[in-house]
Structures are given as C-alpha cells and as structure tokens.
Amino acid sequence: MTYIINMQGVGRTFPGSVPVHALKDVNFMVSSGEYVTVVGPSGSGKSTFLNLIGLLDTPSVGTYLIDGIDPSTMGEKQRSALRGTRIGFVFQSFHLIGHQSAIANTQLGMVYNGVPRKQRITRARDSLARVGLSHREEAVAQTLSGGERQRVAIARALAGRPSLLLCDEPTGNLDSNNANSILALLDELHADDITLIVVTHDSEVAARGQRIVTVKDGHLSEKSQ
Amino acid sequence: MKRISAKGIKSSRMSLVDILGESVSGMMTRPGRAALTSLGTVIGVTVFVATLGLASTAAGQISSRFDAMAATEVTVTDQTSLPDLPLGVIPGFGDDPELAASKINGLSASGIYFTPDITTSEDNSVQGSLWPPGPPNAEKNSVSVDVMAVTPGFFTAVHAELQQGREFDIFHQTREEPVAVLGRATAQRLGLGTVEQQPTVFIENQPFSVIGIVDDVERVPMALTSVLIPDTTANRIWGAPGPGEGQVSLVVDTEIGAAQQVGAEIATAIRPDYPGVLQVQMPPDPRTLRDGINNDMTGLFMALAVVCLFVGAVGIANTTLVSVIERVPEIGLRRALGARKFHIAAQFLIESAGLGFIGGMVGATLGASTVIGVSLAQTWGPLLDPRTIISAPLVGAGIGLLAGAYPSWRAARTEPAQALRS
Numbered sequence: 105m106t107y108i109i110n111m112q113g114v115g116r117t118f119p120g121s122v123p124v125h126a127l128k129d130v131n132f133m134v135s136s137g138e139y140v141t142v143v144g145p146s147g148s149g150k151s152t153f154l155n156l157i158g159l160l161d162t163p164s165v166g167t168y169l170i171d172g173i174d175p176s177t178m179g180e181k182q183r184s185a186l187r188g189t190r191i192g193f194v195f196q197s198f199h200l201i202g203h204q205s206a207i208a209n210t211q212l213g214m215v216y217n218g219v220p221r222k223q224r225i226t227r228a229r230d231s232l233a234r235v236g237l238s239h240r241e242e243a244v245a246q247t248l249s250g251g252e253r254q255r256v257a258i259a260r261a262l263a264g265r266p267s268l269l270l271c272d273e274p275t276g277n278l279d280s281n282n283a284n285s286i287l288a289l290l291d292e293l294h295a296d297d298i299t300l301i302v303v304t305h306d307s308e309v310a311a312r313g314q315r316i317v318t319v320k321d322g323h324l325s326e327k328s329q
Numbered sequence: 330m331k332r333i334s335a336k337g338i339k340s341s342r343m344s345l346v347d348i349l350g351e352s353v354s355g356m357m358t359r360p361g362r363a364a365l366t367s368l369g370t371v372i373g374v375t376v377f378v379a380t381l382g383l384a385s386t387a388a389g390q391i392s393s394r395f396d397a398m399a400a401t402e403v404t405v406t407d408q409t410s411l412p413d414l415p416l417g418v419i420p421g422f423g424d425d426p427e428l429a430a431s432k433i434n435g436l437s438a439s440g441i442y443f444t445p446d447i448t449t450s451e452d453n454s455v456q457g458s459l460w461p462p463g464p465p466n467a468e469k470n471s472v473s474v475d476v477m478a479v480t481p482g483f484f485t486a487v488h489a490e491l492q493q494g495r496e497f498d499i500f501h502q503t504r505e506e507p508v509a510v511l512g513r514a515t516a517q518r519l520g521l522g523t524v525e526q527q528p529t530v531f532i533e534n535q536p537f538s539v540i541g542i543v544d545d546v547e548r549v550p551m552a553l554t555s556v557l558i559p560d561t562t563a564n565r566i567w568g569a570p571g572p573g574e575g576q577v578s579l580v581v582d583t584e585i586g587a588a589q590q591v592g593a594e595i596a597t598a599i600r601p602d603y604p605g606v607l608q609v610q611m612p613p614d615p616r617t618l619r620d621g622i623n624n625d626m627t628g629l630f631m632a633l634a635v636v637c638l639f640v641g642a643v644g645i646a647n648t649t650l651v652s653v654i655e656r657v658p659e660i661g662l663r664r665a666l667g668a669r670k671f672h673i674a675a676q677f678l679i680e681s682a683g684l685g686f687i688g689g690m691v692g693a694t695l696g697a698s699t700v701i702g703v704s705l706a707q708t709w710g711p712l713l714d715p716r717t718i719i720s721a722p723l724v725g726a727g728i729g730l731l732a733g734a735y736p737s738w739r740a741a742r743t744e745p746a747q748a749l750r751s
Binding site for chain 2: 151155158160161180181184185187188189193195197199201202203204208212213215216217218260264
C-alpha cells in the first residue's frame with residue numbers, strides 16, 4: 105500500500121548557537137481519503153510539522169515520502185512542481201490576491217504548473233462551483249466576506265487536483281457561522297474521498313477528523329477516534 | 330517503504346505570457362505605488378531627453394549664427410613671398426578683381442581695401458595725421474588715425490551701417506574725388522557731430538570732404554577707427570600699392586553656406602592665369618564648427634543626464650525593495666503554489682522593467698515638451714534627435730531592470746514558510 109504521506113524517523117533541528125530540536129523522531133502515515141486533524145499548543149512544533157508535510161521545509165533526519173516519492177532527491181524545480189501538483193494549501197489568513205477576481209485567484213496555482221489557459225478556466229469554474237461560489241466568480245477578492253474568501257482559497261487548492269489538502273487553522277479568522285460552513289465543506293470534501301490534514305487549536309474542529317494527532321515538545325502522539 | 334522514482338516529476342513551469350500577465354497584475358495591485366516608483370524614471374528620463382534636446386537646440390542656434398556671419402566671409406590677399414613665380418607672371422589682383430569675382434555663384438558683394446603708403450617723417454607707425462575740420466594750422470592738434478583706401482563695394486561687403494550722410498560710389502571713384510567717410514570712433518575723436526556741411530579734414534595736408542559717418546560694420550572692424558577714402562583717390566595722391574606686397578585685400582560677402590564654394594573658386598576667377606598669387610582665407614567649415622559645439626555641449630549635458638538617471642535608478646531600486654518587503658506574504662503564497670525562485674525573480678524584474686518603460690515614455694514626452702517649450706520661449710528652432718525619443722523608454726526599461734535586480738533577487742530568496750507566517 106502506498107501512503108499519501110509516509111514519514112519515518114523524521115526530525116528537524118534548526119542550527120544556531122543553541123540548536124533547536126523542533127521535531128523529533130516522527131513516524132506518521134496518512135492513507136488516501138483520510139481526514140486527520142493536528143493539534144498542539146503554540147511552540148510545540150506544529151508549524152514545523154506542517155511545513156515538512158507541505159514541502160516548504162526539509163527534514164534534518166529521517167525519510168519523508170509523498171505519494172511514494174522522495175523529495176529529498178529533488179532539486180528546487182522538481183520540489184516546486186511536486187508541491188504545486190500534490191499539495192493544496194488553505195491558510196488561516198486566506199492569502200488571496202486582493203485586487204484579482206475570485207476566478208483569477210482560483211487559477212493562480214495552475215499558472216505555475218503549466219496548465220493551459222482554457223483548461224485553467226474550466227477547472228477554476230468547477231472548483232468555485234464545488235465550494236458554492238459560482239455566482240461570485242468575477243467578484244474582486246477584497247470585496248468578498250471572510251467565509252467567501254476561505255471558500256475561494258479552498259477552490260484554489262482543489263483546482264490543482266492535489267493528493268492532499270493541507271489546511272492551517274482554516275477557521276481561525278472566521279465567525280462561528282462561517283466557520284461551521286467551512287467545516288461542513290471540509291466534511292463534504294472528505295466524503296468525496298479527498299485527503300485532508302487540518303491543523304487547529306480548536307478542539308471542536310479537531311473532533312471532526314477521523315484521526316487526531318497531537319504535537320507536543322516536538323513529539324507526535326495519536327489517539328484513535 | 331515503497332518509493333517511486335522522482336524522474337517522472339516534471340519541473341514547475343510557467344509560460345512567458347503567464348509571467349507577463351502576473352507582472353502586469355502586480356503593477357496594477359497598487360497603482361499609486363507604481364506611479365511613485367515610475368516617478369524616479371520619469372524625472373531621470375525627462376532630464377535626459379530635455380538636456381540632450383536643449384544641448385542640440387542651443388548648439389544648432391549658436392552654429393546657425395556662426396553660419397550667418399562667419400560662414401559668409403571670404404578674404405583674399407595678394408601673396409607677398411612668391412620666390413617661384415614664373416617669369417612674366419605679375420603678382421596682385423589684376424585689373425578689376427571685383428568684376429571678376431562678381432561672376433561667382435553665391436557671391437553677394439566684394440570690396441577692395443588697402444592702407445595707402447602715407448609716409449611720415451616723425452613716426453612710421455602713424456598712417457595718417459588728420460586735422461579736424463578747417464584748414465590745418467599749428468594750433469589744432471592732429472589726430473593719428475588709420476587711413477583705408479576702399480572701393481565702393483567695400484561698404485556693402487562689410488555690411489556698413491551709416492550713422493549719417495552717405496557712402497562714396499562709382500562716381501566718386503571714377504573721378505578720384507577727395508571725399509572721405511569716417512568711422513564712428515574717428516568721428517568721435519574729432520568731435521565731428523554732423524556732416525551736413527560736408528566738413529573738410531586734412532590727411533597730410535590733403536583736403537577731403539567728409540560725406541558720411543559709418544556707425545557699425547559686421548566685418549573688418551578696423552573701418553570704425555579709420556578714415557575711408559576712395560582707392561583711386563589714394564592711388565592718385567600717394568601712388569598705388571605695388572603688386573605682391575601683401576597690402577591689398579578683397580573682402581567678400583557670400584550667401585549663407587556659399588563661403589566654402591566661393592573661397593574655392595575666387596582665386597581662379599580673379600587670376601585665371603595664375604591663381605597662386607592670391608591667398609584665400611575662408612571661415613572654418615561650419616559643419617566642423619557645429620559638430621564641435623554639439624560635442625562639447627552634448628558631453629556636458631549628457632553627464633548631467635546620467636546623474637539624473639542614476640538618481641532615478643536608486644529611487645526605483647528603493648521603492649521596488651519596499652514593495653518586495655510589503656509583498657512577502659504574496660511571494661510565500663506563490664512559492665507554496667508551485668512557483669520557482671526563477672518565476673518570482675522574473676515577475677519582479679519584469680514589473681520593475683515595465684514601470685521603467687512606462688516612466689521612460691512619460692519622461693520622453695515631458696522632455697520633448699520641455700525642449701519645445703524652451704525653444705518657443707526663446708524663438709529657437711527645436712532640435713531633437715528622434716533616436717533620443719525612441720531610446721528613452723528603452724533606457725527607462727534598462728534602468729528598471731538594473732534597479733529591480735537586487736529586490737528581485739531578495740524576493741526569489743524569500744523562504745516560503747517564513748513568508749507565509751509574516
């Protein structure tokens with residue numbers, strides 16, 4: 105069986121006069137279609153863990169395979185491509201380009217992956233429809249509500265057809281109504297067999313995952329639901 | 330652990346059109362900041378175009394004035410030392426040099442002038458002693474002046490302006506009349522205010538009726554401090570100057586631009602048998618003069634323009650760097666979505682070059698307008714090399730490219746994980 109994520113003995117140390125061991129001996133596997141939530145206090149190593157999964161950082165020790173592929177053997181060009189095609193990011197602060205339309209924002213990831221323009225538009229429209237924003241395609245991002253912006257961010261992540269949706273505090277900047285709406289959308293995506301990893305502080309959000317992983321002092325622990 | 334080869338993974342790629350699209354989009358994000366960023370280039374290129382334009386306009390103006398005066402003058406003198414003169418060849422101008430010269434195309438007027446050989450026992454440097462109006466007597470102080478024997482054509486050739494009275498003409502010349510025209514300075518020295526009564530002055534006891542006073546001349550300025558008398562009269566009284574003694578000159582006024590051609594032909598026209606007996610002095614080639622002035626002025630103004638462009642470039646670099654710092658989260662996002670360092674660097678470089686290009690176009694327009702405005706105010710003909718206008722946006726783009734290099738490099742090196750947290 106090939107895991108979407110397969111980490112064995114992964115550690116991350118930040119060098120300095122006093123080296124910081126942010127993650128230690130992490131063994132973590134995620135299969136296709138799983139919904140995993142990651143919790144932990146601030147400074148626990150949660151962000152480092154997220155950066156390693158998202159190929160935004162490289163482990164100091166251990167092996168990390170994504171879709172069975174070892175990124176440590178790759179150059180910057182291939183790592184960027186792997187990140188762009190296998191991982192969809194959803195951030196707490198949405199990270200939309202404010203003056204661009206919803207559909208232009210949705211296409212952004214595909215621009216860097218060589219998807220032809222016509223195909224980009226089709227896929228962006230499909231993604232926006234999937235998050236319920238077909239009627240807001242041409243709306244400029246900065247005119248959208250917080251919930252709508254996060255939906256556009258999710259649509260952007262989905263449009264790249266990733267193996268994994270990596271969500272960092274996806275409801276952190278939203279009121280309860282919008283937060284519930286986004287969580288319901290994530291549930292729908294999970295039902296459609298999309299693999300989800302959601303990092304959160306919120307225990308209610310964490311409870312929605314099939315698996316809850318806790319990061320504390322650089323160590324990973326997991327309790328079964 | 331089952332591993333899949335990474336060989337099948339294609340590099341992240343982006344078409345040129347998409348890079349351009351993202352760059353234009355980046356420029357449009359903050360129109361106010363884009364305008365401010367371009368302002369440095371606008372100012373630099375405006376000064377660049379304006380200084381080059383004003384330099385060429387001013388140089389053109391100066392050289393056209395040179396053309397108008399200096400380039401219309403030719404002077405011919407008879408050669409003094411001609412040791413190899415063949416037997417039988419007589420030096421000098423010949424019988425009627427003015428008539429011979431008048432047949433040359435482009436010649437407007439010509440006139441002979443020479444200093445008569447008036448010998449004084451007291452001082453060899455004195456050309457003539459002139460007594461003020463009235464018969465000479467011991468009580469009146471004489472004034473030492475130059476005496477010039479000239480033909481009537483001389484007045485036209487030197488563009489003489491009369492203060493009062495008249496010049497002498499063919500009639501006076503033919504009849505060897507004892508008439509004189511005074512230069513303005515000579516008249517002042519004599520205290521001669523009017524010539525209405527045709528006062529008489531004496532040159533070495535020879536009476537001459539003053540018929541006019543010359544106020545100004547545009548060439549042969551010695552005429553203003555001299556007494557001008559008909560050449561034939563001088564020849565009758567003091568004898569004609571010997572040929573080949575270098576005393577006789579012919580001043581020639583030509584049409585604008587014809588001096589070089591007239592100068593080349595005049596010796597042959599006057600002395601077709603032996604042109605070498607005459608020496609022709611021509612003004613420097615106006616093209617060489619113009620080019621020299623252009624080079625001097627362009628060099629000076631170019632230095633000023635380069636300084637302005639440098640200041641503009643520093644301005645762009647600064648603003649672009651601030652823009653990069655402000656857009657760090659966006660850079661992080663793009664990197665997370667698959668952008669390579671190259672894509673980020675290219676986008677920022679193109680943005681910077683694009684702003685420079687736009688700044689260059691605006692600057693070229695403002696610079697050209699400045700040249701035209703100044704020229705209109707000074708009633709000059711504006712001169713602006715089209716290559717300056719065409720190259721200005723490219724210069725602006727080049728400045729943008731250079732100025733954007735460091736900020737783009739900084740942007741490309743931004744770590745996506747850190748950028749997304751900021």
